[in-house]
Amino acid sequence: MKYCSKCGSGNLEFKIPADDSLKRFCCEECGSIFYTNPNIIVGALCMWEDKVLLAKRNIQPRYGLWTLPAGFMENAETMREGAARETLEETKAKIELLQPYTAFSLTHISQVHFFYLANLTTLEFGPTSESQEVELFSEPNIPWNQIAFPTVTKTLEYFFQDRKRGYFEFREEDIKLF
Amino acid sequence: MKYCSKCGSGNLEFKIPADDSLKRFCCEECGSIFYTNPNIIVGALCMWEDKVLLAKRNIQPRYGLWTLPAGFMENAETMREGAARETLEETKAKIELLQPYTAFSLTHISQVHFFYLANLTTLEFGPTSESQEVELFSEPNIPWNQIAFPTVTKTLEYFFQDRKRGYFEFREEDIKLF
Numbered sequence: 172m173k174y175c176s177k178c179g180s181g182n183l184e185f186k187i188p189a190d191d192s193l194k195r196f197c198c199e200e201c202g203s204i205f206y207t208n209p210n211i212i213v214g215a216l217c218m219w220e221d222k223v224l225l226a227k228r229n230i231q232p233r234y235g236l237w238t239l240p241a242g243f244m245e246n247a248e249t250m251r252e253g254a255a256r257e258t259l260e261e262t263k264a265k266i267e268l269l270q271p272y273t274a275f276s277l278t279h280i281s282q283v284h285f286f287y288l289a290n291l292t293t294l295e296f297g298p299t300s301e302s303q304e305v306e307l308f309s310e311p312n313i314p315w316n317q318i319a320f321p322t323v324t325k326t327l328e329y330f331f332q333d334r335k336r337g338y339f340e341f342r343e344e345d346i347k348l349f
Numbered sequence: 350m351k352y353c354s355k356c357g358s359g360n361l362e363f364k365i366p367a368d369d370s371l372k373r374f375c376c377e378e379c380g381s382i383f384y385t386n387p388n389i390i391v392g393a394l395c396m397w398e399d400k401v402l403l404a405k406r407n408i409q410p411r412y413g414l415w416t417l418p419a420g421f422m423e424n425a426e427t428m429r430e431g432a433a434r435e436t437l438e439e440t441k442a443k444i445e446l447l448q449p450y451t452a453f454s455l456t457h458i459s460q461v462h463f464f465y466l467a468n469l470t471t472l473e474f475g476p477t478s479e480s481q482e483v484e485l486f487s488e489p490n491i492p493w494n495q496i497a498f499p500t501v502t503k504t505l506e507y508f509f510q511d512r513k514r515g516y517f518e519f520r521e522e523d524i525k526l527f
Contacts, residue, residue, distance in 0.1 A: 174352055175352065176351065176354040176383075178352070179351065179357055192438075193423060206421070207424060211386065243386055244387050245387075246386060246459040247457075248456060249523040249525075250452070251454070274452075276427035276428045281424040283389060283422075283428060341519040343448075343449045
């Protein structure tokens with residue numbers, strides 16, 4: 172941030188405002204304070220019989236690696252709406268959302284990743300501008316060494332563990348890379 | 350947003366960028382696109398014996414009404430760290446965080462509210478710049494008609510229901526006011 176987005180001044184300071192404890196961009200001309208806060212990524216682990224839906228990324232980051240459909244939650248939508256929208260946008264799949272399943276705090280990128288369990292409602296899915304391939308995988312065929320994000324690996328691992336014991340539990344954990 | 354925060358130009362358009370589906374502020378000079386996304390509020394329902402800790406707000410919005418300690422999650426912290434920090438800042442209380450308990454999507458303000466169950470680790474708590482009073486309440490004394498936010502009311506209601514049946518379950522729901 173180099174200029175104040177309210178008054179256009181270039182007189183910004185990165186400092187701790189009064190009654191605050193963290194540095195923020197502060198406009199020395201108009202007094203505006205600019206906050207940035209973590210973003211929420213919402214996604215879904217979509218089931219069909221004994222298989223789960225993965226998408227091979229057609230965009231950066233992690234181009235060519237496999238992921239669960241997920242993306243940035245948008246203003247004015249619910250987490251569920253966001254998870255269903257991202258699934259549709261990335262895989263063309265329509266889903267019935269079930270329970271919230273995993274939540275991860277990622278401090279190094281200031282994100283929270285939140286995944287639902289879901290059922291595919293039809294077998295219609297396929298590649299999109301964001302996904303070069305979209306496929307159902309049974310457990311033995313999951314491409315574990317080509318998964319795009321650690322939160323996807325963990326969500327899949329929990330899923331197969333929980334399925335074996337017959338009970339799906341909401342999981343929440345922290346990932347601190349540095 | 351009136352000026353580009355990267356180049357200072359006032360030539361901004363609120364439009365749908367290429368390969369997107371929602372309007373964003375776009376700088377027609379330098380090509381920057383500015384995204385805004387929902388914020389996460391993290392808080393805690395803090396227990397001591399049969400009582401829960403509430404704080405009477407000393408700030409707007411909802412000045413003078415009672416709340417669970419909660420506030421904006423900050424960059425580079427986990428949801429748990431944020432909930433503990435907000436509790437300390439608003440009530441001076443130190444807590445042991447237990448399980449994630451409620452999550453609410455609030456579409457009208459583009460927020461997700463996420464509350465943990467927690468135990469007070471000591472009986473030290475008290476007023477702060479953000480809270481004019483901080484008190485423990487047993488169920489019959491909860492000031493139900495003076496609670497600051499619907500997500501606090503719902504979290505308290507779920508808590509007393511769940512405590513009666515002896516089992517605390519993670520709850521997730523949507524609040525759409527318009």
